[in-house]
Amino acid sequence: MRRFLPFLVWITTYKKEYFTKDLIAGLTVGIVLVPQGMAYAMIAGLPPVYGLYTSLFPILTYVFLGTSRKVAVGPVAMDSLLVAASLSTLAISGVENYIAMVLVLTLMVGATQLLLGILRMGFLVNFLSKPVISGFTSAAAFIIMFSQLKHLLGLEVAGSNKFHEIIQFTFDKITDTNPVDLAIGLIGILIILAFKKWRKSFPAILLVVVLGIVAVFYLDLGEYGVRLVGEVPKGFPSFSVPNVNFVNLEQLWPMALALALVGYLETVSIGKAMEEKSGEETIDADQELVALGSSNIVGSLFHGYPSTASFSRSAINYAAGAQTNLAGLFSVVLVVLTLLFFTPIFRFLPNAALASIIMVSVFGLIDLKYAKVLWADRKDEFAVLLLTFLITLFVGITQGILIGVLLSLLLMVYRTSKPHFAELGNVKGSDYYKNIKRFDDEVIIRKDLLIVRFDSQLYFGNSAYFKKELLKQIKGKGPDLKAVILNAEAINYIDATAADTLSKLIHQIHENGLQFYIAGAIGPMRDIIFNSKIIHELQKEFLFVKTKEAVDFYDNPDKVPMITTRVAHENSKLK
Known part of the structure; x- marks a missing residue:
């Protein structure tokens, strides 16, 4: 039973002194999770409240099935962008139809991860080499950051997942910039960066959200054309089974597989990094696939989109002293309280404030240091990283990761030949x-x-x-x-x-x-x-x-x- 329900391992050895640490860590992560989740939902092309839905049942499922005791799962920037990229090429009309397709995609991602976990095929993630992941994530970070320019500048701009198109569309509308939106966004960026430098433990993201809401409410900034999140539905998501059909499967399976592997790689990589710091080794690679797969399947039934481990929130979780997965339960409690009592105030939250949170959060995904190391010592692998970066940036998210994997395999074959x-x-x-x-x-x-x-x-x-x-x-x-x-x-x-x-x-x-x-x-x-x-x-x-x-x-x-x-x-x- 402990193999299939890992929580039985830590709950039987749970100590009283763990509770306070898990409580503080869970609430600290929850404070960051609420605004981050809403911001990342926007990247995925979803209403902000879907970020909160993704922060409920998927996290609860991972609490019981996950083997890493330090990672914090939920919505993340990378998967949010991949969701938007996978659906951008499809002819989907209307928000409701788009949401329905996201739920189908989430179910497929979860089913793929669960199947791979049952078959003990976690080794497949090894085909995503570090140069490919680095090039892909760096390009994705640029795309995410510049895709938020429309919110930072208060513009109505057509969406795209290609860097040059984002720049072109934004530049075409640059004269319509709303200076108030821009001021809110820049102030938000400066506040987060300042606290990152002087006091990392302070929840600067929450401060930006609070200041943004207060400024809009008391200064009536809506009258100046400031774009707001708007009405956020109160209460819990309803249960519904995604409408899966053969057409959906045919259209979405390549991206579902990519999302499944990328999400798994993120979780295992972050979990291993946390283990190196703590000296505690608990991760079972195949069980992590089962945990993530189950989390995404359950999430799809309650209006969640693909979730995985977040590096920033996992770092906060570790720094706050989390001892077990119970910390995730306390994060969920804060999300529940938000959905029950605090959603009305989020209608005053400026999109520019969320954009500032996203832009600073994903900046850390750009890894120039690793690129320099490859340039100095491994020029063939640097070429793989650079090509993956450029293809992801200018051709497409899906093409970038698939061609990157292919280039890695070709390099491996060349070396062994x-x-x-x-x-x-x-x-x-x-x-x-x-x-x-x-x-x-x-x-x-x-x-x-x-x-x-x-x-x-x-x-x-x-x-x-x-x-x-x-x-x-x-x-x-x-x-x-x-x-x-x-x-x-x-x-x-x-x-x-x-x-x-x-x-x-x-x-x-x-x-x-x-x-x-x-x-x-x-x-x-x-x-x-x-x-x-x-x-x-x-x-x-x-x-x-x-x-x-x-x-x-x-x-x-x-x-x-x-x-x-x-x-x-x-x-x-x-x-």
Whole structure:
């Protein structure tokens, strides 16, 4: 039961002193969650109250099913933008139809995450490499920030998820800027930045919201054309099942999958970061998929949109001393109180104030430091980051992340197709064999013996390269060469194509009058050798545990190492 209901783990060991810390952390996060949730709902193209709905049942579900005790889940900027991007290309008329499609998308995201969790397929998120995520999130941050210019300037601007279009549409209307909206937005930005610098623990976001509402109410700023949030429905969201049909599934599945993986990656990444700080390791990657999937499914039934872990709120949760997931329950209590008693005052909240909150919040997603590191040390990965950034920025959100993943996979395939290939020499006065290019004068290089190391698995994509490089090395040794030793310590797998290539290559080497030995092959590798054509060409007495043993055997064939005989015998039995 504890595996499927992780809350049973921490609730059975709960201590009295935890309660106060969880209470303070939960209420502190809740104070930030209310205005943030409303602001992020606007990014998703939804009425602000849907941010509060997303802060109810999804968080409650995660309290019981989540394994990270520090993260704070709910609406976030990234997922909000992805929701808007996924639906922007569809012909949807009317707010009600748009909301209905968001609920369908949320249900699909949750179902995808839950299914992946049940099948224990959390490893799929590994295909989203850090350069892709960094490029994508940085571009998304720019798009989110500049998409809020219309609220900051008080303009009526057509929506878009392409950076250049946002700039163009905004510039076309720049003469209609409302100076009062602009002043509210700039003051909000300055207040948040000031408290970030001087007192991070202070809820500056809440202060901006309160000041904005007070200014509108007492100064009657609505008369100056200031755009307001307007009426926020009071009470809890009603229960309804999203209307899913084949057309919806066909239109939304690519974005649902992307949202599912991105949301999962955010949660696990943030959770791991919190664990590094606290020293407490509780995260179960597959259970996190189940928790997030269940949260989004439940959320879709109560008018919520996709939710995941928030970095800013998780940091606040940790700093405030949260000990368990119970802190999330107290955050929900504050949202409940807001929906029951405080919604009337939010109709005076300026959109410009929410825009200032969003713009400052997402600025932290822009990671220039990581880009500089890649530029200095990993220019191929920097290229992946830059292309992902540019495609996301100018072509589209969906295209950016999909092409980014594809570029990462292509880079991985390219690297494995031409892995490191080194000639080894004996380090003087030792039993070690190292790369002759790295150790130069420290190694002994023999003209009659070629020792090589291939630093990758052997598979169909690099077997031809392996053959070409080995024959090139053999040719370079000249007529004095008598034997070749393959150090296979780094080869952890050989597929059928590569096994066939290697067996034919050994045969070709033998026909040229040379001996061929394999040294350092690990157990799984030896199994493949004995269960393929390789052993027929190699012969088991030419398979060694260490490179030194292969060299000794070459120098004195009459002395076969006992361990080599035993390894060959054991593999013969396995066969």
